[in-house]
Amino acid sequence: MKDNELQIMLASSTLAMVLGIAVHAFSTKNHIPRQMPLPKLSTIDPEQLRMGIKVEMEHTRNPAIARVIALHHLKEIPDYYTRLLKMERAAGITD
Numbered sequence: 204m205k206d207n208e209l210q211i212m213l214a215s216s217t218l219a220m221v222l223g224i225a226v227h228a229f230s231t232k233n234h235i236p237r238q239m240p241l242p243k244l245s246t247i248d249p250e251q252l253r254m255g256i257k258v259e260m261e262h263t264r265n266p267a268i269a270r271v272i273a274l275h276h277l278k279e280i281p282d283y284y285t286r287l288l289k290m291e292r293a294a295g296i297t298d
Contacts, residue, residue: 241271242278251277254284 255273256266263269276283291297 241274247277251282251284258284
């Protein structure tokens with residue numbers, strides 16, 4: 204086996220392990236991450252939350268998980284999804 208083939212195998216197995224852990228953590232067992240407290244809904248722009256849930260549904264089939272992830276992002280950066288949309292448009296990768 205060549206060195207580059209070994210490196211590819213090691214990188215692939217590491218990636219598979221990381222993805223496996225992530226998939227397990229957000230599986231259909233309805234595990235909702237709550238490492239930090241959620242913000243009060245009165246402090247969140249409803250349009251940003253709507254955008255956020257739609258974006259985060261790309262990563263999970265569970266709307267409750269998508270909502271929590273969006274709320275975590277919006278707690279840190281209130282216009283997170285507007286910024287994300289601008290960045291994606293600038294990169295030419297929007298729908």
